[in-house]
Amino acid sequence: MRxxxxxxQKFEIAGxxxxxxxxxxxxxxxxxxxxxxxxxIIRRAAIVAYEAEMNVVMYARKGEFSLYLTPHxxxxxxxxxxxxxxxxxxxxxxxxSTATDEMxxxxxxxxxxxxxxKKNADELAISSEVGKGTAxxxxxxxxxxxxx
Amino acid sequence: MKLRDIQKLLQAEVIxxxxxxxxxIDSAGASDLMSDVLAFGKPGLLLITGLSNAQSVRxxxxxxxxxxxxxxxxxxxxxxxxxxxxxxxxxxxxxFMMYRTCxxxxxxxxxxxxxxxxxx
Numbered sequence: 690m691r692x693x694x695x696x697x698q699k700f701e702i703a704g705x706x707x708x709x710x711x712x713x714x715x716x717x718x719x720x721x722x723x724x725x726x727x728x729x730i731i732r733r734a735a736i737v738a739y740e741a742e743m744n745v746v747m748y749a750r751k752g753e754f755s756l757y758l759t760p761h762x763x764x765x766x767x768x769x770x771x772x773x774x775x776x777x778x779x780x781x782x783x784x785x786s787t788a789t790d791e792m793x794x795x796x797x798x799x800x801x802x803x804x805x806x807k808k809n810a811d812e813l814a815i816s817s818e819v820g821k822g823t824a825x826x827x828x829x830x831x832x833x834x835x836x837x
Numbered sequence: 838m839k840l841r842d843i844q845k846l847l848q849a850e851v852i853x854x855x856x857x858x859x860x861x862i863d864s865a866g867a868s869d870l871m872s873d874v875l876a877f878g879k880p881g882l883l884l885i886t887g888l889s890n891a892q893s894v895r896x897x898x899x900x901x902x903x904x905x906x907x908x909x910x911x912x913x914x915x916x917x918x919x920x921x922x923x924x925x926x927x928x929x930x931x932x933f934m935m936y937r938t939c940x941x942x943x944x945x946x947x948x949x950x951x952x953x954x955x956x957x
Binding site for chain 2: 708714728735736795796797801804808
């Protein structure tokens, strides 16, 4: 679906579906590659997408992943219906985790998800309501060299 | 070091990517935590892990790893193997444990990926 100045795509993420976890991120990476975005930026976007998608799979019933691409930026909005985050500041700390054994067996839940997202984003906004869900708004700018 | 040399050194079984054993590998990283791999991973690395589910293959794809080595004789599940074939990521499986796998590769000249960052 094309908008006036770019591209918009929406994906559904099923909470708890570990077998398909990551498929949305793989798709997003393919889209960005096809468009010809610079590889270092694709990597950052893919890492953000993957960590955010894993968070939805692990902690939410379902989620919606919206990708907005303009000539200037990649914007990813991830909104879920789930347990929410009681203390966002705490969740942003590396190593802080509320993961279950099942999540850890998947190689995730080490308390690196949100810090990894922050590290790779140019802008990150998080809002969350306990018992309702969490929304992430991530912007990665295109008109600059890699953030690293 | 070529992937073929790595396979011989680790006496590893080639699970997929037989046609890519001539790929040149310059660096490696080892972890069972995929978030760590996403944090430290650099394009082109060899991912050494004991996590053999589909998430390890997805992680390898996201960070553009060149190949995966599963330690302790692990094999990918069906989804992981399918994804690796689709994405063209070779998978080797060695019966050696993580420590020995890393030690063998390091002592034969395959360096880690974060040499510059370790000083921090």
